[in-house]
Amino acid sequence: MKIVMVPSGFKECLDAEEVALAMERGAKRFDRKADVEIVPMIDGGEGFAKTIIRLKAGKIIYREVTGPVGEKILSHFGIFVENGKKIAVIEMAAVAGLKLVPRHQRNPLETTTYGVGELILSALDLGVDQILFGCGDSGTSDGGVGMAQALGAQFLDTRSKPIQVRSVVDLMKVRHIDTSFLDERLSTVPIDVACNWKNLLCGDQGVARVFGPQKGATPEQVELLSEALDHYAALIKKTVALDVRYLPGSGASGGLGAGLIAFAGATLYPRFEIIKNYIQIEEKIRNADVVFTAEGSLDFQTPNGKIPSEVARIAKKHHIPVIAITGTIGQGAELNYNAGIDAYLSIIPKPTTLEKAMINAPKWIEDSTEAALRQVSIGLTIAKRISSLKGVLQK
Template sequence: MKIVLAPDSYKGSLTAARVCSIIERAMKEELPDADIVSIPMADGGEGTVDAIVRAASGRIIEMTVSGPLGLPIQTCFGDISQNSERCAIIEVASLFGLPMLAQEARDPLNTTSRGLGDAIRVVLDMGYRRLYIGLGGSSTNDGGMGMLSALGARFYSGSGEELRGFGRDLAALNHIDLSGLDPRLAECTLIAASDVTNPLLGPQGATHVYGPQKGADSETVEMLDEAMGKYADLLESAMRIQKRDSSGAGAAGGIGFALMSIGAQIRPGAEVVGMLCGLDEHIQASDWVLTGEGSSDGQTLYGKLPIYVARRASAAGKPTLLLSGSLGDNWQSLLPYFTGCISTVTRPSSLEESLLQAERNLDIASRNAARLLFKAQSFPK
């Protein structure tokens, strides 16, 4: 029996790699003859670089960039080979991710996406021309102004002051000069991996939907959304494009919009990671596929990683088990996509207790799943 493990992280408790390790160890004890292939997955957020590098036998390279508040930080990017071409894998979660800031320091007026522009320049200097950028988990809401500024664009206030691209600079913006934008961008293939489809502006846009979790109060949300509209007017006019309403333009506080303005493609995060990890090939050779996440509910249907894995498995005619930390509201809507849905939490417990017991609970659930698979293979198909 060949089993493919392709889970997302259990956010707040276990990385995708750790989830795979626990499930594989537990299943091996129950099914010692099973061939188990672990493919830790991600959807463009935290863990994207690690997942792709691990699956593609790549390497991690250290770099220094601007952090969420504009100060230098040490971080990394991934290096892999795809069809004999060197590819750089970057994730914004490791540059200016929301968890990098204490709760009291979260304020989208004071954060910047400059770190992504810094990272792009680092990899361009090293000769990369194919870049994959994971957009999940950012702390910023600057429309990508910081990123573009670090790449050579110039933004000015009405008084002529040059703006560096923090969220607060959107309201002061009066003029854009793109003449200094790094010309090497025209030589690049830029693919952005995102798990959101929001436009840039309005009630479903970057600021209204994600601004509050990044520290914006209602007054700041209204101000930033209005300022983002003026920024979009200037950038679209300068670039002769119209991208504000495109799916994913609102990803990462509007970085999706800025990336599209310099030629990037926005693609579903799970799809990008799955492709780079060779997920389809592994599924095709499997008997069972197992995926999961920290909590599964009706929202999992809307582009979450387990549904992507289940659909790929279904296309290959393979059954899929969902093994998640918990099953929430309307989880029954997932049943058409999975042979079974299993929660690792088996008794009433607080969130804190569940997080502390995450490894133990996952081990027990994995053993139960292994026993079910053992019995399933005994029945005629």
């Protein structure tokens, strides 16, 4: 039996490669000789840069930059060469991810993407020809304002005086944006962004309302953030004649997608579509007998472009069964049956705290993978018996 593991990461806990290795260990516990292939599937979030660089035999570059709460942190990006082009891989989660925001400081009205801009400038300083940018697992909701300031954009008040925008309250004071000081290299170096295509900047399904609470926003803060991002979108339209409010991907990573389009000249892509250009996933899935995928939380959002549903979509083209392993099973998880996932199970064996679950996650992923394969084995045994019985009856 050919088993292919194509997991996503468990946010704030394990990256995709760590999940894949735990799943592989579980499969080997079931059968030491099992034919297992792991394909850690990054979605632009945690582990994106390091995974791509490992696959492309590139180099990781470390830089001290501004973290999401304004303190200096050590972050990284990658460089690899392909077809004569020097390509940088930048992962916003490595500089402004939710994992980098202490729980007691989770206020999306005040976190910043300034360090994202600093990483982009560092990549440009190395003379790259192209930037591949991963949007995911963000801890910010500033619309990319911080990044834009690091890149040279100036935000002006009613007297046309530059102000340093450090919070949503500051953003509401802005009346004009001056882009004349943006780094000139941004106009010549293409930036391709892997993002959730369905995330929008504004409206009822905008990033403030959908993701603000996940980042620590109270209901009142959600309303303030939504108003601020509406104001921000109007400023962008006035400045660069582009309406980003409902553009696909504009709400990615707390609105960073909109900022990347407006100030870095970036092009946004559905994350799975661009990433599979670098990871040859379909051929691996096509040759499998069963495919395992994984995600930290399986719920009603999973079918909207998240890795398990995209893996299932490919598998169903080739009539391959898909089993999803997840940390938690959330509201609307049953919708994933219609998205092509044949079965799903939680790794959590008993009531526990979040902290203990995160500590035990690798072991529980192993256990769950082994258990799922034992159930698959039972199904195969039953199928063989039925087949044999039919053969006897036909004789």
